[in-house]
Structures are given as C-alpha cells and as structure tokens.
Amino acid sequence: MEAIGERINGMFKAIGKAIKEQDASVIQDMAKRQEEAGADVLDLNVGPAAEDREAAMRWLVESVQEVSDLPLAIDSTNVDVVRAGLEVCENEAIINSTTGEAEKLNAMMLLAAEHGCSIIGLTIDEEGVPGTAEGRMEVALKLLTAAMEHGIPTDKLYVDAVILPVNALQDTPPRVLEVISQVSMLADPPPKSVIGLSNVSQGAQFRSLLNRTYLVMCLARGLSAAIVDVLDEELMDAMIAAEVLMNRAVYADDFLKAYRK
Amino acid sequence: MEAIGERINGMFKAIGKAIKEQDASVIQDMAKRQEEAGADVLDLNVGPAAEDREAAMRWLVESVQEVSDLPLAIDSTNVDVVRAGLEVCENEAIINSTTGEAEKLNAMMLLAAEHGCSIIGLTIDEEGVPGTAEGRMEVALKLLTAAMEHGIPTDKLYVDAVILPVNALQDTPPRVLEVISQVSMLADPPPKSVIGLSNVSQGAQFRSLLNRTYLVMCLARGLSAAIVDVLDEELMDAMIAAEVLMNRAVYADDFLKAYRK
Numbered sequence: 054m055e056a057i058g059e060r061i062n063g064m065f066k067a068i069g070k071a072i073k074e075q076d077a078s079v080i081q082d083m084a085k086r087q088e089e090a091g092a093d094v095l096d097l098n099v100g101p102a103a104e105d106r107e108a109a110m111r112w113l114v115e116s117v118q119e120v121s122d123l124p125l126a127i128d129s130t131n132v133d134v135v136r137a138g139l140e141v142c143e144n145e146a147i148i149n150s151t152t153g154e155a156e157k158l159n160a161m162m163l164l165a166a167e168h169g170c171s172i173i174g175l176t177i178d179e180e181g182v183p184g185t186a187e188g189r190m191e192v193a194l195k196l197l198t199a200a201m202e203h204g205i206p207t208d209k210l211y212v213d214a215v216i217l218p219v220n221a222l223q224d225t226p227p228r229v230l231e232v233i234s235q236v237s238m239l240a241d242p243p244p245k246s247v248i249g250l251s252n253v254s255q256g257a258q259f260r261s262l263l264n265r266t267y268l269v270m271c272l273a274r275g276l277s278a279a280i281v282d283v284l285d286e287e288l289m290d291a292m293i294a295a296e297v298l299m300n301r302a303v304y305a306d307d308f309l310k311a312y313r314k
Numbered sequence: 315m316e317a318i319g320e321r322i323n324g325m326f327k328a329i330g331k332a333i334k335e336q337d338a339s340v341i342q343d344m345a346k347r348q349e350e351a352g353a354d355v356l357d358l359n360v361g362p363a364a365e366d367r368e369a370a371m372r373w374l375v376e377s378v379q380e381v382s383d384l385p386l387a388i389d390s391t392n393v394d395v396v397r398a399g400l401e402v403c404e405n406e407a408i409i410n411s412t413t414g415e416a417e418k419l420n421a422m423m424l425l426a427a428e429h430g431c432s433i434i435g436l437t438i439d440e441e442g443v444p445g446t447a448e449g450r451m452e453v454a455l456k457l458l459t460a461a462m463e464h465g466i467p468t469d470k471l472y473v474d475a476v477i478l479p480v481n482a483l484q485d486t487p488p489r490v491l492e493v494i495s496q497v498s499m500l501a502d503p504p505p506k507s508v509i510g511l512s513n514v515s516q517g518a519q520f521r522s523l524l525n526r527t528y529l530v531m532c533l534a535r536g537l538s539a540a541i542v543d544v545l546d547e548e549l550m551d552a553m554i555a556a557e558v559l560m561n562r563a564v565y566a567d568d569f570l571k572a573y574r575k
Contacts, residue, residue, distance in 0.1 A: 219558065219559060219565055220565055220567070223558070223561045223564075223565045224561050226559040226560070226561065227559075227560050227561050230534060253559070257565075257567070258567055258568060258569075259551075259555070259569070259570065262551060262552070262555050263555055263558075263559065266530055266552055266555035266556050266559060267555075267559050269527055269530040269531055269534070270530055270531070270533070270534035270556060270559060270560075271534075272531070273491060273530070273531035273532075273534040273535055274534055274535075290520075290523060291523070291527055294520070294523050294524055294527040294528075295527050295531060297480065297484070297524075298480060298487040298488075298514070298524065298527060298528050298531060299487070299488050299531075300484045300485050300487065300488050303484075304480055304481055304484045306481070306518070306519055307519060308519075308520070309520065
C-alpha cells in the first residue's frame, strides 16, 4: 500500500503557524519524520488560513523537496493553487484532488496531462456524494473516461470513494469497501483506489482503533493507497501486518522492522 | 460474528490437569470468563492426553452446561468422542469438525442430522488440504452436498477453509480470504464461514497483532464465525470495531462497552 502522509497541512496549528511565518525547519522536520515512519508520498495542504495560497503552496513544495525525494501530493480544491505547486515541483507529483464536476474535472485533468502526473478523483459530482456504491461507481467511470480522454494512463488515476464518519452515516464504510473491490475491475491496468482514512472516525471515540481497523478492512478488499497519519505507530503496525497477510510484503520473523528497513 | 471461545482445550496445561483430576471448578471458571468476555459459543476439546476421551468429553459437556447456556462446539476428529459429547449435551451443539473424506463425512453428517445440530466442515479431503482457493471450494461443495443429502439446512454448515501459518505458507491467507468471499455465494441460505484463527500466527512473532489483523481482514470479506481467544482484549476490540464498520453492530459512542453489554 502507498501510505500518503497527511501531517503537512495548515489545518494543524504548528504547521499553519510555520506556513504563516515561513519557518521551513518545522515543515522539513515533519517531512523527514513522516518519511522515516514509512510514508511513500507526502501530502501538502496550505490550510484554510494562508493569505496567498498559491505562494504558500509554492513555498511548501520548495521547502519539502529540499529534504525529501518522495512524491508530493499537491492538496487543494483550487486549480490555481494546484498549478502553482506543480510548476515548482521537481519530485514526482500527484494532484489531490479533482471531483467529477465537469468544469473542475476538465481543468484538473488538463493539469495532470500537462505535468504527466497522477491524479486523485473523488466520487463527487454536481449532485454531491452519491449515497450508494453504484452511484459512486458511476462517478468513478466518469473520472476514468476523463483521464483516458486526456491521455492519462488509467493507473495514474486514484479513485477516492469518499469515506464519511461512521458515527453519522454507518452504512458508508461497507459501501466504500464495495467500491474499492469494484475499482480494481474497471480497466486494464486498473485505476488505483485511495481513501482519506481519518475521516471515518471524525467525531468518534477510539479514533485510532477505528482508523486502523478500517484500513485493514480496506486492504483486504484491495485498497492501493491511503492518506493516513503515518506517525500513528499502531496504525502502521496494522498496515504492515495486513500487507504481510495479503502476501504483498515478504514475511520475515521481525516483519515490522524489516518493512520499515 | 460468532466468537467461538477456544480456551477449554486439554492442550492448555491447566485445562489438561483439570480434566485429568476431574476438577470442574477450573473448567467452569474458564467457561464463565469466556462468556463474560463475549464468547457466543464455547469450544470443548479434551486434548491429546485424556485416557478415556469419550468419558472426558461427556464430563466436559456436563460441567460446562451447569454454568452456561451457550452453544457448545464438540471438538474432536473422532466420531465416537463427538457422539459421546452430543449424547449428554442439552445446550445447542456444533460438531467441530468433519473433513471432506468420504467415510468421516458420512459418519459426522449422520450425527449432525440425528441431533439436529450444526457442523463445521474443513476443506480437507483424501488428498489433504488443496493448495488453491478453487481446490478448497471443490471440497466446500462436497461438504454442502453431503449436508443437503442428510437433510441438514445449508446454513447449519460452517465451512472452515483451513488457515495455515503465514510464516510457513504465505500465500495461504489471501487464498482463504477468497474462499470466505465465495462461500457466501454457494447456496440460499448460504453456508457460514469459519476459521481457526490462531493457526495463522503459529510459530510467528507478534502473534496477537497477526491474529487481530487477519480476523479484521476476514470480517471485511464476510466471515461468519471464528474460533478465537476471546480473552485477548485487543482482538475483541478489533472485532467489535470491524462489526461496527461493517454496519453489523449499531454504532454507539462507547461502542466497545455497548457491544459487551
């Protein structure tokens, strides 16, 4: 599984402050900590408070790629902010994210094609998040068609089936599992599947338990990637154990250490 | 999920000693502890050391049903030992287990039909454990056919796809997941699926982590029941979280406490 580290996000107080004060050391320290903890990709989100979000994203990308060669997920719903990040990004990049809404979909896919990068697509369209697995799959097909029309290889699309908090909508987690299973059958090579894990436990007790349990469930259904808190050690232990049990990571007696290198 | 408590087994030293010395209080205490910890069924196995295994099984059944109304899994590969247990069993009973080997299959199915009880069938035949998911499904079909021929309702059959230690045969855990998915499509109502969980981690480090991770993976594929150590609190927490996330247990803020009542 690709672990996309979620911790460089202006929503977190210390990161928001560092962005505002252009204190690169805080950002770079968090990049290195996540890489050491097993992140395969680093997500970068300037957060809601940044005044000039395009400048902030450029600065984030430049700061992080000074200390890490990991792929960077340029995380914004705004096309101009994503473009600003991509223009200075020398590491591999992933656009995070588009939706299935026609105008945004076209603009984000154009950017992905131009920069030859991967793109995360949320199963959301003009009507919102479909309530059923079938509805989400319809949007997934729309995302796939758009990728193909823009000449983007099918396996550069990550379908995000939009997990919602289990305490608000308890029928969502099993539906998202269905979508994860089905995404792997959509094309050859198939699109990847991804979830923004922490959302499943928003507002709930036992968040870490819910997060790692749901991540393991998703892996059993074939999940390719997840945006996670890689600094949650129990979460990473569960992920590694699941990778070993899926026969996707080689068994070693100390498989936790072996996986982390 | 039905949690079948594995701890009343003569293989464990204290239990073996209690069976030998006919010390019912040790057995009854373990029955009550497992029931309190969330067991839905209690497995009873006299172990390898008992001299008169039929007498020992009768005594185990009688001792346990004095203190618990839970269904009892009469656990032996020997038809006479199973019969001895069933003859004195007043609680609901499950035969644990038959294989697909013709002679044993017929004898155990006759017993299940006669006593109107459920039966666990291992996907093992005269050739041993099939190496592939397809091979295991062929034996599962043989088990199902035998149940139907004996007039046993299809949902009184539990198919056990025989999990083997991940450190010895790492391709087994994903194959068993495949079988679990497919068993639920075999008939209407479908047979149940079950695993003897602890076997996945036999001889490995981090046994509890491997056990709970694999249990959650199996639940994400539709597992109906598992023979587990219900006294492993982290295992039970993971199971409860998975049941909530599958929308099979109602969400409550303190869902761990709510589930355990």
